[in-house]
Amino acid sequence: MARVTELLVNGSTRRIDADPDRTLLSVLRDDLDLTGTKFGCGEGQCAACTVLVDGVATRSCLTRVGTVAGKRITTIEGLAAAGALHPVQQAFLDHDAMQCGYCTPGMILGAVSLLGRNPNPSDAEIVSGMNGHICRCGTYPRVVAAIREAARKGGRA
Amino acid sequence: MITRRDFFAMVGGGIVVLIAEDDLLAQETGGRLRGRNTMPEEVSAWLHVGENGAVTGYTGKVEIGQNARTSLTLAIAEELRAPVASVTMVMGDTALTPFDQGTVGSQTTPRMWPQMRRAAAEAREMLLDLAAKKWSVDRLSLKIAEGRVSAGERSAGFGELTRGEKLTRTIPANVALTPAAEWKVAGTSLRKLNGREIVTGAHKYPYDATRPGMLWAKVLYPAQFGATLRSLDSAAAGAMPGVKVVHDGDFVAVAAPAPEVAEKALAALKAEWNPVTVEVDSRNVYDYFKRNARDAATNPALVPYHIAYIAHVPLEPRAAVAEWRDGKLAVWTGTQRPFGVRGELAQYFGIGEEDVHVIMPDMGSGYGGKHQGDAALEAARIAKALGKPVKRNWTRQEEMTWAYFRPGGLIEVAGTTAPDGTVTGWEFHNYNSGPSGLVSPYAFSSRKEEYHGVRSPLRQGSYRGLAATANHFVRESYMDELAHSIGMDPLAFRLKNAKEERLRNVIVAAAGKFGWKGRKKTPGHGFGIAAGFEKGSYVATCAEVSVDPASGATKVLRAVIAFECGAIVNPDHLRNQVEGAVAQGIGGALFEQIDFAAGRITNNRLARYRVPRFADMPVIESVLLDRKDIPSAGAGETPIVGIAPAIGNAIFDAAGKRIRRMPLQA
Numbered sequence: 019m020a021r022v023t024e025l026l027v028n029g030s031t032r033r034i035d036a037d038p039d040r041t042l043l044s045v046l047r048d049d050l051d052l053t054g055t056k057f058g059c060g061e062g063q064c065a066a067c068t069v070l071v072d073g074v075a076t077r078s079c080l081t082r083v084g085t086v087a088g089k090r091i092t093t094i095e096g097l098a099a100a101g102a103l104h105p106v107q108q109a110f111l112d113h114d115a116m117q118c119g120y121c122t123p124g125m126i127l128g129a130v131s132l133l134g135r136n137p138n139p140s141d142a143e144i145v146s147g148m149n150g151h152i153c154r155c156g157t158y159p160r161v162v163a164a165i166r167e168a169a170r171k172g173g174r175a
Numbered sequence: 176m177i178t179r180r181d182f183f184a185m186v187g188g189g190i191v192v193l194i195a196e197d198d199l200l201a202q203e204t205g206g207r208l209r210g211r212n213t214m215p216e217e218v219s220a221w222l223h224v225g226e227n228g229a230v231t232g233y234t235g236k237v238e239i240g241q242n243a244r245t246s247l248t249l250a251i252a253e254e255l256r257a258p259v260a261s262v263t264m265v266m267g268d269t270a271l272t273p274f275d276q277g278t279v280g281s282q283t284t285p286r287m288w289p290q291m292r293r294a295a296a297e298a299r300e301m302l303l304d305l306a307a308k309k310w311s312v313d314r315l316s317l318k319i320a321e322g323r324v325s326a327g328e329r330s331a332g333f334g335e336l337t338r339g340e341k342l343t344r345t346i347p348a349n350v351a352l353t354p355a356a357e358w359k360v361a362g363t364s365l366r367k368l369n370g371r372e373i374v375t376g377a378h379k380y381p382y383d384a385t386r387p388g389m390l391w392a393k394v395l396y397p398a399q400f401g402a403t404l405r406s407l408d409s410a411a412a413g414a415m416p417g418v419k420v421v422h423d424g425d426f427v428a429v430a431a432p433a434p435e436v437a438e439k440a441l442a443a444l445k446a447e448w449n450p451v452t453v454e455v456d457s458r459n460v461y462d463y464f465k466r467n468a469r470d471a472a473t474n475p476a477l478v479p480y481h482i483a484y485i486a487h488v489p490l491e492p493r494a495a496v497a498e499w500r501d502g503k504l505a506v507w508t509g510t511q512r513p514f515g516v517r518g519e520l521a522q523y524f525g526i527g528e529e530d531v532h533v534i535m536p537d538m539g540s541g542y543g544g545k546h547q548g549d550a551a552l553e554a555a556r557i558a559k560a561l562g563k564p565v566k567r568n569w570t571r572q573e574e575m576t577w578a579y580f581r582p583g584g585l586i587e588v589a590g591t592t593a594p595d596g597t598v599t600g601w602e603f604h605n606y607n608s609g610p611s612g613l614v615s616p617y618a619f620s621s622r623k624e625e626y627h628g629v630r631s632p633l634r635q636g637s638y639r640g641l642a643a644t645a646n647h648f649v650r651e652s653y654m655d656e657l658a659h660s661i662g663m664d665p666l667a668f669r670l671k672n673a674k675e676e677r678l679r680n681v682i683v684a685a686a687g688k689f690g691w692k693g694r695k696k697t698p699g700h701g702f703g704i705a706a707g708f709e710k711g712s713y714v715a716t717c718a719e720v721s722v723d724p725a726s727g728a729t730k731v732l733r734a735v736i737a738f739e740c741g742a743i744v745n746p747d748h749l750r751n752q753v754e755g756a757v758a759q760g761i762g763g764a765l766f767e768q769i770d771f772a773a774g775r776i777t778n779n780r781l782a783r784y785r786v787p788r789f790a791d792m793p794v795i796e797s798v799l800l801d802r803k804d805i806p807s808a809g810a811g812e813t814p815i816v817g818i819a820p821a822i823g824n825a826i827f828d829a830a831g832k833r834i835r836r837m838p839l840q841a
């Protein structure tokens with residue numbers, strides 16, 4: 019397969035030169051310095067590496083970069099349009115829904131994706147929709163509260 | 176050691192307050208010292224008010240998610256009467272901050288927090304002195320608030336007062352502080368200070384650190400713990416473009432300009448290891464503990480409990496970047512002990528500590544699991560061998576194999592009780608898991624409580640709450656066993672034996688909020704209570720569980736935690752710690768355990784090692800008791816100790832089955 023030379027990230031076309039078998043996570047972090055996307059496990063278990071691909075939460079550690087060429091990729095760095103926080107980011111801040119914050123970028127993008135498919139989720143739907151994300155600090159109740167509030171305020175943005 | 180001159184060269188003019196380690200300076204000098212020129216070695220913190228009014232606190236403590244950065248900022252803002260936004264904390268940088276033992280044992284709040292307050296209180300007095308002199312007014316007529324000093328019509332910002340000054344004061348750690356009852360900023364729920372950098376992904380964690388021209392490194396680990404290298408064929412790896420191989424005894428590493436190349440090079444190494452024979456595994460380790468302990472107990476009445484080894488699983492694995500320049504080493508790494516890592520590195524390379532600079536960016540947590548500099552040492556060794564900066568990020572599997580674990584243990588307990596519930600005899604032996612929380616906070620008239628060290632088959636170290644979790648699990652489970660043996664309510668039984676007022680308060684508060692007395696038993700549901708004390712804080716936990724009669728699967732439905740750690744520094748962050756401790760504690764209580772056999776960890780990945788997730792969370796309610804008359808203690812650890820026994824006791828209540836092991840799996 020041919021090398022990947024362009025990636026559509028956060029609304030702009032970024033020139034890269036990557037083996038198509040590399041993980042999207044590594045290309046974002048190590049080639050484009052978009053380190054807001056986190057490595058937590060590399061095995062699809064923690065969702066710290068979540069990005070949006072065409073608006074859908076995707077684990078970048080399990081995604082070959084060759085499969086997302088030409089697709090719209092949004093990382094946590096691209097979520098705050100022109101400096102104004104996305105309602106989900108704001109809700110995480112307002113609820114202090116973090117401790118070390120290492121899971122937070124992935125959680126936020128997971129929540130944005132969830133609200134995209136279900137703008138008004140019940141608590142049970144938030145729990146099942148977010149259950150793939152690990153927060154080892156245990157901020158789960160706060161994350162649920164933040165997502166509930168973002169939904170109430172129309173977190174779709 | 177930084178001198179006064181260096182310090183002002185670094186920060187510009189203004190005023191600096193140095194805080195001497197508790198008592199040391201006072202003993203040395205018999206009182207207050209002023210205008211000393213060199214920073215004494217015993218300095219534990221310092222504070223700078225710059226010529227622009229910016230306030231900076233310097234501490235060797237680190238931020239790992241426990242929100243010390245926020246609480247220390249509150250301390251300074253409170254005593255200095257400065258706006259929170261004008262205060263910055265510089266933390267865990269061995270070139271900029273005073274020596275510190277490490278961010279361990281919940282010591283930041285009881286020790287560093289008052290020191291920062293004292294430094295700020297002294298700086299406040301210095302600012303008042305400056306204003307009094309400047310305006311030739313009586314000091315008592317001055318007011319200080321919101322970053323300004325004023326006298327009638329006149330008013331000046333801190334920056335105006337410190338301009339052109341180069342003042343230092345070194346003070347012993349006993350200047351007067353604002354009493355908790357009069358706090359205005361401390362004691363409020365300030366949000367996490369760098370929250371915006373976190374929700375936008377801008378914050379750089381140790382895993383994200385880079386240096387220009389750096390190489391990515393991978394280390395080849397042995398096939399078993401303790402195995403030595405028999406042969407190595409690195410020709411294929413070494414032939415890959417850009418790849419360098421480092422081979423030094425049993426240490427083998429590869430480095431390359433791109434991470435995926437380093438990974439391929441690692442896979443291309445062909446190594447043979449001399450096998451080791453290991454008989455201890457995660458099933459027979461409890462017998463091993465008893466057999467290998469000195470002075471093992473012999474009382475036949477003792478009941479054994481098993482505590483599994485568990486992993487910390489900080490979401491950010493160990494990571495480091497190392498760079499050598501002119502024989503000096505700089506390392507960016509995630510650790511709870513930057514000065515400890517500095518010492519490790521200096522010793523390993525035979526250089527002075529002043530030639531090692533450890534920088535610790537706020538990291539993706541530790542829970543007691545990141546005390547050593549493993550990744551830093553690897554990066555520094557490879558960087559030295561190759562003459563280039565080297566980045567060494569551990570994978571999840573490496574983190575779950577080559578880090579250290581919370582100790583497993585065997586705990587044996589026996590006790591007797593009078594018909595009225597008074598515990599009349601108590602014998603408790605902990606093998607290997609550790610002595611923290613060994614001593615019961617109940618008023619037992621006769622007791623024998625012993626810790627027996629054993630050589631652990633796995634590398635082990637501290638963990639949130641240390642052995643207090645295991646010791647509380649067994650003690651509180653067995654208290655339940657005793658209560659049931661005489662048909663007494665578990666709450667009444669505890670209150671019968673709890674004499675300390677603070678312990679009784681949390682038990683009563685938790686039971687009250689939980690509705691213990693009015694609880695209604697339904698089939699498959701159960702209720703449990705547990706209480707304890709550790710590191711200056713008291714906790715009581717009530718839990719409600721459901722147990723599936725067929726599978727035995729347990730779900731925690733509700734948990735109420737009453738917690739008292741003296742005067743509350745930041746109520747919302749305290750609540751966050753309590754909730755987080757309960758969430759994490761559910762993992763150790765119900766499903767976490769490290770499996771090992773033949774010198775290997777057999778479940779060293781998250782697909783095989785289950786940690787708590789959203790769906791595992793009960794409704795968590797916390798009752799925070801604010802004791803303004805008691806100095807603040809740390810809160811990152813102790814709230815974890817009550818959840819496992821509360822769940823175990825609730826399972827017994829639901830299913831009539833006493834599970835004497837952690838995790839609570841029959």
Ligand code: FES
Pocket residue numbers: 056057058059060061062063064065066067068077078079080
């Ligand atoms: S890093 Fe991708 S799921 Fe954990």
Ligand code: FES
Pocket residue numbers: 116117118119120121122152153154155156157240490539540
């Ligand atoms: S806040 Fe630390 S892992 Fe979620």
